[in-house]
Each structure stands twice: as structure tokens, then as C-alpha cells.
Amino acid sequence: MADSTRAGDGAPTLHDVAAAAGVSFSTVSNVIRNHPHVREATRKRVLDAIAAVGYRPNLVARNLRSGRSGVIGLAVPELNQSYFAQLADDVIRAAGAEGYVVLVEQTGGRRERERELLRDPRLALTDGTLISPLGLTRDDAKDIALGRPVVVLGQPLLDEADHLTMQHEAAARAATTHLIEGGRNRIVLLGAHPAEQGTTASLRRDGYRAALEAAGLATPDELVVPIEVWDRHHGAAAMWELLRSGTVFDAVFAMNDDLALGAMRALHERGVHMPADVAVIGFDDIDEGRYSYPSLSTVDPGRRQIAELAVAMLLERIMGTTDAAPGRMVAPDFRIVVRESSTT
Incomplete structure (x- = not known):
């Protein structure tokens, strides 16, 4: 009843909408409830009237009635x-x-x-x-x-x-395979959580390893880089440490895009060219990846x-x-x- 009577502040009601549209109160109610048996011309006239009079439903009352x-x-x-x-x-x-x-x-x-x-x-x-x-x-x-x-x-x-x-494992395997098919064979996994099993990190790690094994490539320990917090700061810090260590690599699969963007910043600062020297792919397809330089390859997980x-x-x-x-x-x-x- 709260929707159909005028509030004390003079707010428009469904009766006002009905008068403006030239239809019955029940027709307006059917449109509001998205009833399927309303002619499109009538529906449009009611919706136009709702906009014209500025009607807003009393959601509190409606929700109280529905529980x-x-x-x-x-x-x-x-x-x-x-x-x-x-x-x-x-x-x-x-x-x-x-x-x-x-x-x-x-x-x-x-x-x-x-x-x-x-x-x-x-x-x-x-x-x-x-x-x-x-x-x-x-x-x-x-x-x-x-x-x-x-x-x-x-x-x-x-x-x-x-x-x-x-599909963490399958997607990580596809991302790593993409790097392998581009001629890369020393691929860093950035963001591992070594002790975990059955988690997001472990499933993506398993996909990475499965792709390398299918291609006959080794998975050296120095290429698996643990990072507890998956953000840009830790991605950049881990990449700087990897570069200082002298580890040879030609690609990076980052566990998420924030890690990848942080790593790319460190690679830029070191003068490493992407993708000529090092190819990078992330995971998540966040909006920022489209506008980084170079733009970030990634997994869109849906x-x-x-x-x-x-x-x-x-x-x-x-x-x-x-x-x-x-x-x-x-x-x-x-x-x-x-x-x-x-x-x-």
C-alpha cells in the first residue's frame, strides 16, 4: 500500500503515474512488476510517465512485505x-x-x-x-x-x-603454453606459495608445471619465485631481486596482473625490453593492463x-x-x- 498512496513529502505515487499515462493503476503495477502480458506500447507509455512524474518506488515498504x-x-x-x-x-x-x-x-x-x-x-x-x-x-x-x-x-x-x-590450472597451463609457443624456454613463475595445496596459487603453479613438462622443459627452482602478497610493490621487489641474482630467464608468468605490472616496472628500470628480451603474461585481465606500456598479455578468467x-x-x-x-x-x-x- 505504501507505493500507492502519496507520502507526506508530496512524492509522486503510482496513481500519479497511472493518471499521466492514461491507464489503470493495475496496469502500472503490472509494468512495475515486469508482468509479461503487457503490450509494448503500453509499457513504454507507463515508463515514460514514470520518468515524467519522477516516481520512485518505496523499496523499504516493498521489502518489508516480501520479508x-x-x-x-x-x-x-x-x-x-x-x-x-x-x-x-x-x-x-x-x-x-x-x-x-x-x-x-x-x-x-x-x-x-x-x-x-x-x-x-x-x-x-x-x-x-x-x-x-x-x-x-x-x-x-x-x-x-x-x-x-x-x-x-x-x-x-x-x-x-x-x-x-x-579454471586456474587449465588457464595457467594455457598462459605458459602461449609463452612456450613464442619460443621461450626459461619461464619464471612469479608469486608461488610453495607450501600450499589445493589453493589458487597451487593450482596455477600446477598448470605452469604441466605446460613445461608437456614441452619437455625443466622447472628449475630458481625460476619459481615465492611471493606471499600479490600486489605491484611485491612484484617489483621480487623482480629486482631476481635481476640482481643474475638468473637467466626469457619470460615471466605472473600469478596475477598486479604482480605482472610491478615486475614490468622493474624490467623497464633495468632496461630490459619486452617482449624482445623477456615476454610477460599475467592473470585476471584487469583494466590497467590494457594501458600499460607495453600492454599486458593476460588470462581473462571470466x-x-x-x-x-x-x-x-x-x-x-x-x-x-x-x-x-x-x-x-x-x-x-x-x-x-x-x-x-x-x-x-
Whole structure:
């Protein structure tokens, strides 16, 4: 009823829209609800009237009637990392298209913070949560009772949740193969986490090794460079150390684009030409890579598709429009984006 009566501040109502469009109140209501059995000419007239009178729906009242808040949560490690900032943008756009607002939280990739967010009573203010965990493990997840829809952006973790992940190993293998096919045979892996198994870093490392083995190439230890934090500062610092060590290499596969951009800065400063002396490829296809010099070759892991599917899967759970059991796993296709840093 709140949408159909004039608010105390004189805000336009659906009755005003109906009068302006010359249609009934029920017709306006059908257009608002995107009812399929409305003629396109009528729909256009109503939408034009909505714009003309400046009508805005009372979302609070609507959500109270539906029992939902109209808000979903998004928990990411760091918004100062380009991938997660752009992922958040994609999620906000996808959710907004469905009439949902996104509450964004940063975890710092800390295990305890991720556990806290999944247990936090404040989540009762949201209808569901998307989370991209770095520190949380399957053992940690065993004692977490979700109580609301959750979609994990990452590897299998929570039995009660759906998961959207990347084809880490296959994509890393394709990226390394691209370098090999360009004639490179001393390829640095930048950003390894040696002790980890079953994580993003370990899966990308496995793909790198599989490509080298398939080509009959060795994987010398000095070419596998550990970096704990995948940002530009650490990428540049690691590359400077590698150059100072005198290690011979002719290509770099960086675990993400931020590492690659940092490494490229160090190579520039040392006077190393790319791709003539060293070819570079990253992972994530962040926007900055298109405008670096040279422009950065990379793996597009399907970030926009991941965001759109994650929102769609979460809303299916929120609205109860799917009969699928929890635990769905989806991994969108990837593609190799070839730019100036890896090919002449």
C-alpha cells in the first residue's frame, strides 16, 4: 500500500503515474512488476510517465512485505587490489539490475575475519552473501552454520554453499603454453606459495608445471619465485631481486596482473625490453593492463561472468526459485588475451 498512496513529502505515487499515462493503476503495477502480458506500447507509455512524474518506488515498504531486505553482502580480501575492486563493481552492477543493493566488506584475507563475517549477526540484515575467502579452510568451515544463502567465489569450501571458481590450472597451463609457443624456454613463475595445496596459487603453479613438462622443459627452482602478497610493490621487489641474482630467464608468468605490472616496472628500470628480451603474461585481465606500456598479455578468467552468475545463483537461493541442492560448482570459460608484452 505504501507505493500507492502519496507520502507526506508530496512524492509522486503510482496513481500519479497511472493518471499521466492514461491507464489503470493495475496496469502500472503490472509494468512495475515486469508482468509479461503487457503490450509494448503500453509499457513504454507507463515508463515514460514514470520518468515524467519522477516516481520512485518505496523499496523499504516493498521489502518489508516480501520479508527480504533487498541487500546482499559481498566480502572480498582487499579493494585496493584491482581484481577485487573490479569484481565488486561487476557484482554491484549485476545486483543493481535485479533491484538489489550490495554491502561490501573487506576481510584482508584474514581467516578469523572471514569466519567472523559468516557468523556475524549483522548478516541478518542481508538476504545472502557472496564471499571470496583467502584464509578460510575446509576445516574452519566445518563448524560454521550458515543459516542464509551463501555463494563462495573460490575453491570448494562450504558444503552448504554454491561455488563459483576459475579454471586456474587449465588457464595457467594455457598462459605458459602461449609463452612456450613464442619460443621461450626459461619461464619464471612469479608469486608461488610453495607450501600450499589445493589453493589458487597451487593450482596455477600446477598448470605452469604441466605446460613445461608437456614441452619437455625443466622447472628449475630458481625460476619459481615465492611471493606471499600479490600486489605491484611485491612484484617489483621480487623482480629486482631476481635481476640482481643474475638468473637467466626469457619470460615471466605472473600469478596475477598486479604482480605482472610491478615486475614490468622493474624490467623497464633495468632496461630490459619486452617482449624482445623477456615476454610477460599475467592473470585476471584487469583494466590497467590494457594501458600499460607495453600492454599486458593476460588470462581473462571470466570475471564479469563470474559476478553475474554469482549474483544470479545467490538470488535463486534467496527467492527459492531453484530446486538444486546446495554445493553447485560453476567454473566459467577463460581466454588468453594476447597483447604487446608477450608477442611482437
